[in-house]
Amino acid sequence: MRVLTSSVLTFEIILIGLLVPTFFAFDLENKNAFTLVSIFTITLAIVAMSRMKSNLGIKLGWSVQILLFVLGGLVRPAFFMGVVWILAVIFTILWFLAVRLGRRMDTQQS
Numbered sequence: 001m002r003v004l005t006s007s008v009l010t011f012e013i014i015l016i017g018l019l020v021p022t023f024f025a026f027d028l029e030n031k032n033a034f035t036l037v038s039i040f041t042i043t044l045a046i047v048a049m050s051r052m053k054s055n056l057g058i059k060l061g062w063s064v065q066i067l068l069f070v071l072g073g074l075v076r077p078a079f080f081m082g083v084v085w086i087l088a089v090i091f092t093i094l095w096f097l098a099v100r101l102g103r104r105m106d107t108q109q110s
Contacts, residue, residue, distance in 0.1 A: 001102025002052045005061055008098045009045045012064060012091055016042055016071070019084070023075060034074045041067040058099060065092045 020038050024031065041064055048060035068091060072084035 001099065001106050004098035004102045005052055005058070005095070006049045008091065008094045009049050009061060009064065012068065013042050013045050015087060015091070016068075019071070023080065026077060026080070029076045030074055034071065037067060037071055037074060041071065061095060061099075065095050068092070 016038050020035060023034060044060055044067065045064045048057045048064060051057035051060060065088070068088035069085065072081055072088055075081045075084055
């Protein structure tokens with residue numbers, strides 16, 4: 001499970017890292033809030049990856065998924081807000097599958 005969930009979080013970190021400079025190229029209303037939530041989300045994802053052996057890592061991972069939707073709400077041009085929400089839905093589904101399939105693989109291995 002650790003490999004699957006860490007992979008999803010790693011790609012989310014890359015996604016957020018690419019979103020920040022992209023949205024700074026556009027005129028966002030709340031650049032500071034977007035930047036702070038982005039930094040907090042990246043930090044939380046890193047902490048979740050380090051705690052993945054326990055249930056705390058899984059719970060923190062779910063928090064990262066929620067914060068992706070918050071990031072989508074902070075983006076004001078409607079087109080980009082929709083894009084971020086679509087990506088958040090995709091990554092939430094990937095996270096759910098990683099947790100579910102990872103647990104199934106862990107029970108089969110033991």
